Amino acid sequence: MKYLIRFISGLILVLVVVAGAAYAYLAPESKPAPVASDNTLINLDTGDIIGYQNSLGASVWRGIPFAQPPVGDLRWRAPRPPAPWQHPRQMLEAGPDCAHQANNTSPEKNLINGSEDCLYLNVFAPENAKDRPVMFWIHGGANNGGTSNHPMLDGSQLASQFDVVVVSINYRLSAFGWLSHPALRTNAKLPEDKSSNFGTLDQIAGLKWVQRNIAQFGGDASRVTIFGESAGGWNVMALMASPLATDLFHGAIVQSGGLDIEPTTRAENFIEDEGHEHSSREFINQLLVAEGRATNREAAKKLQSSMTVHDLADYLRSKTTTEVFKAFRSETGGKVFGNLDLIGDGIVLPQAVASEQLFADPANYNAVPVILGTNRDEMKLFLSFSPDQVDKFMGIPIAIKNSGRYEAFSSYASDQWKIKAVDQLATVMRQGQGDNVFAYRFDADDLRDFGFLSLQELMGAAHAFEIPYVFGNFVSFMSNLIHPESARSARNALSQSMMSYWASFAHYGKPAKGYHGKQVEWSTWSNNDEQNRVMIFDTSIDRGIRMSPMKLKMQDLKQRFFSETRFNDQEEYCQAYKLLFANENFVQSEYDNLGDKGCSGVGL
Incomplete structure (x- = not known):
């Protein structure tokens, strides 16, 4: 009976999602097609372009080429400046996404989205902009997917409300973006052609384009903040580590990032x-x-x-x-989902070194004011689609199999992400570059409860859930599905606060009390155990925006793990230890004596 109820409830949910998706697909466009405006005529170093003005008062230019198409002989080479043009070009539509495998790629289906001809960017500027700070967005997607063209990433709200110029770019993905082989270094025409990090070079080319052209849009090339989420956050850290990006940006915001450099x-x-x-x-x-x-x-x-x-x-x-x-496939013949590691080629990035060591000395990297943050329940985005963790109907989760086990896997993995991406890095960066290091955790989880399934429990403050708050765009059917109407006012207020902090950082190099000076003061990271160091982002429905002294260490996480009882059995307990505490964090004696039975006799 319990499963039948779940099945019927799941069927209803599937029908709602499918009907909503069908409506979104079939319904007429809610916004008219953009119309070119003579007020947006811009003189670039390659030719004139014309954009449009939207209902928010922002001027928008989409699909601006910032490099030549990396095809033919330019595949797996450093990006080249775009070819000039003679007559004004209308920039009203986004350029193609960069080529990547579709998520439902299988041994039988070779499904591809986008194109190799994809090095285009978008610009969003406030009305009558002049000398405004620039926010340069780098999208996520594990470096093997994603795009900056999604409506959620429209920079108009930030531009029109907080007086910044927003630039978002696409960059080469998957094997086209990161591949290292001696053959690709032959016949190099530029030193950068011998690199292995072509996606990173695309991002650097985008920043160079900003330096040459952003003043024409009302931007200030001496105040550029790079920001990105997930793989975009990794790429922000990579730009901080790259000698080729020196002086191209002046602040960095890393949302759910980190950095591993591969030999x-x-x-x-x-x-x-x-x-x-x-x-x-x-x-x-x-x-x-x-x-x-x-x-x-x-x-x-x-x-x-x-x-x-x-x-x-x-x-x-x-x-x-x-x-x-x-x-280029996974072991099962599907899409390669794992993060593609950035490569220590000695050109774009230093030789492979632990990030905690790299960022301990400002002489090793581009030491600019930085915000580091993660989401409280990062791993729930991934666990929520795992057949090991949830029951699904037509691909949609309808029930968590074991709530305690689900929370255990999520909390340890999410806290470990925070330790590596925030606490360890903030600690060494604070020692090296001083009081311009800031940290946050995103906790907002006011999600819908369907009765048979609580999205607060399934997703919570999951990976990537902060992105629409940062851009102020809750534009999709799914946003309204997961956020009940009763929580939307608080949700929107939190979004306004987060945008204000991000904009203040872009304007002044610190989030402080937000752009208008009316928010809770965001203090710098402190290595003093008694002081607040992390900004918690939550809605007024819960505990609201507040500072916290919270700091996690790997050994503290281990001590909590040693008394854990929520895993299915000893084998799973041992497996979880190996997954969580790999490499330098793996201690053989801890593993051998884990729990009541230890792991030495477990066949893993």
């Missing part, structure tokens, strides 16, 4: 030579097998080893987008 050996070598499963040589193996030139991995490896670097370079650049993604 080139792991990025390039075969698995048996310490390479990873998606290294360039393993990728070439997959290409050779996929097109039938080799029958299996061993044959592909032998053939690849017989090819010269020039042959390999020509071979890789000759492949179509479809052929590349047909080969």
Whole structure:
């Protein structure tokens, strides 16, 4: 009976979601198509462009090329400046998303979104802007998906309400954005062509475009704040670490980020030579097998080893987008979902080094004022679609299988994310660069309860849920589905506060009391255990916006874990330890003596 109730309730939820999606797809556009406005004529260094003005009073230009299309011989090379044009071009529509695999890619289906010709950006400026600070957005998506063209990322609210110029860019993704192989370094025409981080180079090209052109939009090139979420946050940290990005930005906001830099050996070598499963040589193996030139991995490896670097370079650049993604697959033949690590190529990024060590010395990186933050329930976004954790109907979660176990997995993994991405980095950066380091945690979770399923429990303050608050855009059907009407006023108020803090940081280099000086004061990170150090973002329905002395350490997380009882069995308990406390945090004696039975006899 309990399952039947869940099934019927889930069916109703599915019908609501499908009906809403169908309405959103079939309904007439709620906004008229943009009309070019002569008031938006801009003289770029490549030619004139014309945008439009929207109902918020913002001037908008979409789909501005900031580099040449990285296709043909320019695939896996540093971006080149865009070609000039003679006549004014209307910039009313966004450029293509960068090519990436669709989430439902399978062994039978090679589904691709976007195009390799994708290096375009969008600009949102307030009316009559002049010398306004610039906020440069870098989207997330694990560096193998995502786009800055989503309506949720429209910068008009920030621009019109808080007097900033917002720039959002697309950059090469997946194997097109990060690939390291000696063959790709042959015939390099620029030093940067020998890099492995082409997506990062795209972001740097976007920042250089800002330096050359943003004054024409009313922006101040000496006040550029880079901000991004998830992989976008990782990319913000990478720009802080890159010597090629020096003096291109003056503040950084890292939302649910972090940074791991991968050694080139792991990025390039075969698995048996310490390479990873998606290294360039393993990728070439997959290409050779996929097109039938080799029958299996061993044959592909032998053939690849017989090819010269020039042959390999020509071979890789000759492949179509479809052929590349047909080969670049997960072990199960689907999309590669994991974060693509940034590569320590010694050109764009330093040789592989732990982020805590890298950011301990301001001489090693671009030390600018910085905000670091995570969401309280980061991992629930991923757990909520795991068949191990939830029951699903037509792909939609309808019940949590074991609430205690679900909360355990979420809390440990989410807290560990905070430790690595915020607390450890803020501690060493505060010591090195002083009192311009700030931290936050996003806690807002006023979500709908369907009776059979509480979204507050399923999602809470999950990964990426802060993004619409930062942009002030609750524009989708899903936003109204998950937020009950009774909570929307408090939700919107929190969004206004967060936008105000972000804008204050862009204007003045510190969030302080927000742009209008009326918010709770956001203090700098403190290494004094007695002082407040983290801003908590929550709605007035709960405890509201407030400062907290909260600081987490890995050893504190371990001590909590050692008394944990919510996992299914000893094997799962041991597995969780290995997942959470890997590499330098793994202690063999702790593992062997974990719980009542230890893990030495567990077959993992």
